[in-house]
Amino acid sequence: MHRFLTLLFALLFPIFLFGQNNFDPLLNELDKTVADYQLYSNKKEIEINQLKGLLKHTSTDLQKYAIYGKLFSEYKSYQSDSALIHARKSFQIAEKLNDIQKSNTARLNLASIMGTLGMYKEATDILTAIDINTTPNLKGYFFTVNSVVYGYMSDYAASLQEKEKYILLTKKYRDSSLNYYKPRSSAYIMAQSSTLLDAGKHDETLALLLNYFPTIAHNSNDRAVIAYIISQAYHQKKEPQQEKKWLTISAISDLQLAKKEYISLRSLAFIMYENGDIDRAYKYIKRSLEDALFCNARLRTYEISKMLPIINEAYQKQNETNRFQLVLFLLSASILSIFLLAVLFLLFKQMKKLSKAKQDLSLANTKLSELNTELNTFNEKLNDTNYTLTEANLLKEIYIGRYMDQCSDYIGKLDEYRRKLNVMATTGKMNDLISAVKSKQFIENELKEFHTTFDKTFLQLFPDFIEEFSALLIDDEAIQLKEGELLNTELRIFALIRLGIKDSAKISIFLRYSVSTIYNYRSQLKNKAAGPREEFEAKVMRIGTSLK
Incomplete structure (x- = not known):
């Protein structure tokens, strides 16, 4: 048995290995979002085309400025080249409107997108040329753009x-921006948390x-940024599971808003690579590269290009391993199928033997059941016989005792009667003697007392006789x-029958009635029976027993 289990495990192990999977709900949502990237891109294109359509119906420069600003915002993290065009x-x-507020805003937008495109010289030149004191309300945005550009650098x-040097400048400008954003604003929160x-x-x-x-609203661009910063905090705390969770949240938000310039999915790809989830790592890094190339985000493309060969090599190795596992799986499945067929064949033969054994056993059980039935019938008859013998013995014991008492009592009474007659004879009272000899009063008194004694004795043996006997009759x-x-003549007749005296002649002698009278009583009561007439006396014989 142990060898069989070992062999079965060896055959099934490749199947278990091949079927391993991770069912993290957040990662599953991210996988679906990655797969549906085109859906979100199409939605983004529709929104952009709607803004472009407004330009055809716009005549004033002021309205065009507002629309180009919105187009810049839509393109900024989606397609950097187009964002640069609309910023210009x-x-x-x-410049045409001669509005310093709008000019500085446009310059800052230009510098921001140039940083994304890797045009660091051009971006810093624009930032240096801006006199931010002319538009103090843009100082927060100005310092943030400087911080971001130097961060890229x-x-x-x-x-x-x-x-x-650039890290110091990044921190300097970021810290300066805190002085110009409203507390609890999104820009302030992001700058403060980074600090x-x-x-x-x-x-x-x-x-x-x-x-x-x-x-934060689900459709806000800030959602992904905040989630990414949270993931970095957990990275510092060395809590990789939380870091992965928040990177996943950030990546889902980036992809659903059709951002093409992002960090989270690329970072998550590397974590998946380190965790051995090569399929996801390859899928995420491939999506990140395609989005970075589409957006023309040079820094992101450069960062991804350093990781891609490592992940790609691991992916290719895993594919080879998977192919080997698939071959091993198919081989194991084939061997297992042959093994199972052999087991099924042996099982079929064994089942046929078992079926034959069941038939033999069923036949034996049938015969045994018949023997048990016969034995039960014999036991019931034996129990009836034992009960009858026990009852007879009990009746004999009781009636012998009563008979001896009765005989002793009668001897005493006869002796007294003899003395009485002797006194009458010796005293010459012949008339009294003749009257006493002719009188039946003595016999009738003794017969009455005899019946009373019989009734008491019988009811002592069968206390429920009257109720059970009445139940055998029609209501x-x-x-x-x-x-x-205690008993009347009819009950005494059947009391004697219950005691086993069934002969009418013997009953007539016992009760001092004629045989025909006894016969008539028995017939009348049989006619009143609630059940079949011929079963009446048999049922009387079962009164006082457990056999009904």
């Missing part, structure tokens, strides 16, 4: 010295963002006793 158009109209820096995170204050960062995150023919009677 927006700037041209702002630090990621792309060729030397450590330059990298450290706390850089300082290693991950618990404070989580305390700030976990309370703020539920207030309106029940025996009615006179006051003071």
Whole structure:
């Protein structure tokens, strides 16, 4: 048996290995979102085309400026080249309107998208040329764009010295932006949480963002950014499961809003690679690369290009492993099928033997059942006989005792009667003697006393005789006793029958009636029987027993 289980496990192990899967609901949602990326892109295109359609019905530069600004916002994380085009158009109209507020806004939009496109020189030149004091309400946006551009430059820096320089500038401009955003605004929250995170204050960062995150609308661009910062806080705390969870939330938001320039999905791909989930890692990094190329986000493309060969190589190896496992699976399934067929064949033969054995056993059980039935019948008859013998013995014991008492009593009474007659004879009272000898009063008194003694003795043996006997008769023919009677003549006849005296002649002698009288009584009561007439006396014989 042990060898069989070992062999079965060896055959099934490749199947278990091949069928492994991860059923994380969030990851499943992300997988579906990745698969449906075109659906979200189509929705984005529809929104953009609707804005472009408004340009055909717009005549004023002011309206065109507003529409180009909206188009820039839609294209910013979707298609950088188009965002740059609309930022420039927006700037041209702002210059034409001679509005410093709109011009500086357009310049900042230009610098922001140039940073995404890797045009760092052009972006810094624009930022340097802006006199932000002319538009103090844009200072927060100005410092944020500087921080983002220098952040890109630090990621792309060729030397450590330059990298450290750009990191310092990134933090400097980010900290400056906090002075110009309204507290509790989204921009302020993001800048503050990034500052706390850089300082290693991950618990404070989580305390700030976990309370703020539920207030963000699902269609807000800030949702993915906040979720990404939360994931980085958990990364500092060394809680990989939470980090993966929030990266997944961030990636879902990015993809559903049709963003093509993002970080979360790429970061999640690398985590999946480290966790051995190569299929997801390859799928996520491939989607990230395609989106980065579509958006023309050069920094993201560069970052992805460093990871892609590693993940791709692992993916190819896994495919080879999967192919080997599939072959092993098919081989194991074939061997297992042959093995199962052999087992089924042996099982079929065994079942035929078992069926034959069941038939033999059924036949034996039938015969045994018949023997048991005969034995039960014999036991019932034996029990009846034993009961009858026991009852007879009991009756004999009781009646012998009563008979001896009765005989002794009669001897005493006869002796007294003899003395009485002797006195009459010796005293010469011949007339009294003759009257006493002729009188039946003595006999009648003794017979009455004899019947009373019999009634008491019988009812002592069968206390429920009258009720059970009456139950054998038709309801309106029940025996009615006179006051003071224990049994009447009819009941005494059947009491004697119950005691086993069935001969009418013997009963007539016992009760001092003629045989014909006894016969008539028996016939009359049989005619009153509730059941079949011929079964009446047999039922009387069962009175007082458990056999009804």
